[in-house]
């Protein structure tokens with residue numbers, strides 16, 4: 413005899429409840445992480461994490477400090493994940509001696525299921541993809557890009573001189589984002605600088621990116637949302653999420669460009685002094701499937717998105733802190749004035765990289781204005797870790813958060829103060845191992861050399877010539893990290909960083 417729908421519903425619900433209770437009991441008493449301390453709700457369910465990140469909007473990162481104070485250096489933050497807070501353990505988790513390092517799916521695919529190095533889960537495939545990218549971002553390659561970077565920086569300085577005369581207020585948030593976007597676009601596609609010259613610095617593009625990042629926070633907790641979005645046509649995505657329209661069009665344009673470059677139809681790079689990233693990848697030793705059009709498209713798309721907002725974030729925060737302190741501003745300006753007597757004829761990059769105060773300012777900026785807000789997650793299938801006597805089984809999803817290391821009072825006394833002096837002398841050298849803004853190990857930031865060169869060239873050029881009035885900027889609202897949207901985000905009501913400029 414067939415059961416009526418009501419009875420089926422009752423049995424179904426009862427079975428589900430029994431399953432859910434059994435699962436929670438398993439997680440508490442029989443799970444391989446059962447011995448690791450943490451909040452009760454987090455050990456048994458994902459509700460703890462969802463409450464802080466989805467309901468309160470990217471707040472779990474800030475709660476972590478409190479949890480570590482209560483439960484110790486190794487804690488369970490959801491049924492399947494461990495978080496470690498011990499700055500001396502960073503290399504233990506991320507370095508190469510631990511065998512294979514797997515990037516868990518939820519973080520690998522947080523920006524979409526892209527077949528790019530950044531989105532690759534397995535150690536072996538990541539190694540293949542990363543080996544092709546590494547030479548493109550070596551110190552020597554970056555050195556070759558200096559004229560490219562200077563081209564965009566000169567456009568910005570011309571605009572700033574004009575702003576001095578007109579007493580214009582402008583948004584430093586979009587200004588640095590436009591500059592870094594122009595530089596990475598030139599490197600990837602030999603595209604002439606565009607955004608830096610626009611009156612609003614291409615604001616819509618960056619507002620759309622912010623919306624995309626807010627969405628990424630949802631996708632890290634509910635991964636099927638992003639996968640589903642990628643499985644439906646772009647035309648429907650554009651209706652569902654209009655803020656994504658330009659980004660999706662840009663991604664499609666890259667596909668066309670890959671084919672145009674592959675078949676030598678695009679000659680834009682002949683006007684520049686460098687090959688494009690697409691050229692270099694096409695000439696690399698990558699196996700044929702890795703050279704397919706859409707694979708290359710997604711690799712380059714991830715470079716553009718990872719390589720613009722992050723550096724811009726450090727630039728704008730650092731520029732604010734310099735401008736907010738007359739002492740730091742004067743000290744930096746004096747160093748730059750004697751190193752760069754003629755601002756239109758700056759010294760080579762290696763000479764600028766030796767300026768002690770500029771480097772100290774940059775390190776302090778990387779520390780206090782670190783864009784990587786979210787914990788960096790890994791699984792080490794070949795290694796059981798032991799942290800302060802707590803055994804973490806091989807294969808466990810584990811993470812550490814650079815934000816906590818960078819604000820650790822024992823390492824950086826008065827951690828909220830922007831104090832470049834802490835990086836000077838022998839004491840400063842001791843701190844190097846605790847500056848982890850670019851991550852560590854085989855999956856550390858591939859663009860690190862490029863980012864550092866941009867920071868040196870841009871801050872030297874701008875602060876040699878200009879002073880900024882930041883009296884209308886609220887540090888708490890416009891500068892401080894207040895939401896973890898995977899990348900750091902400011903308060904929702906922040907208007908950006910509105911400043912005026914004058915000649916130094």
Ligand code: HEM
Nearest residue numbers: 529530718719722723784788849850851855857858859863
């Ligand atoms: C100050 C600026 C930057 C900071 C602080 C930063 C930070 C980071 C961090 C912490 C990671 C490691 C994430 C992980 O371990 O899972 C990373 C990865 C990555 N970054 Fe950056 N980044 C910056 C600039 C750049 C630039 C300029 C580029 C591009 C060209 C870039 C491209 C990438 C890519 C492709 C990855 C993934 C690497 C891989 O998985 O092999 N980043 N970045």
